Amino acid sequence: MLSIxxxxxxAVILAGGVIEELLRLFLKNKSIKPTSNKLNDYIKECEKxxxxxxxxxxxxxxxxxxxNYVHLEKENSNRQSISKPIAKGAVSSIFAIASDFTFxxxxxxxxxxxxxxxxxxxxx
Numbered sequence: 284m285l286s287i288x289x290x291x292x293x294a295v296i297l298a299g300g301v302i303e304e305l306l307r308l309f310l311k312n313k314s315i316k317p318t319s320n321k322l323n324d325y326i327k328e329c330e331k332x333x334x335x336x337x338x339x340x341x342x343x344x345x346x347x348x349x350x351n352y353v354h355l356e357k358e359n360s361n362r363q364s365i366s367k368p369i370a371k372g373a374v375s376s377i378f379a380i381a382s383d384f385t386f387x388x389x390x391x392x393x394x395x396x397x398x399x400x401x402x403x404x405x406x407x
Contacts, residue, residue: 298373299350
């Protein structure tokens, strides 16, 4: 709703926060403790243990980078401002990432295949 109404920055901030919380809870569920409580570290831990695919990793990282543009001192020109397509993309990323958790780990039939093979519950 925010991105549709032209509130691009709040949409990106909120999307980044939702993605951050999704990854935090996902890592907590897998008993993995990131080095810090930051989105970047959540993404790195998911990549380290191959909990998310490359495309989802890049998607989450893109939202993180766009979220960094909300700082006023970084927004020096219109070229660096948050556009409506970027805001909509950030919001859409929430659903892509959540879908990766749902279908990438336990499939539509409920059995957990690829996730069990990629992650065995042991930290390195």
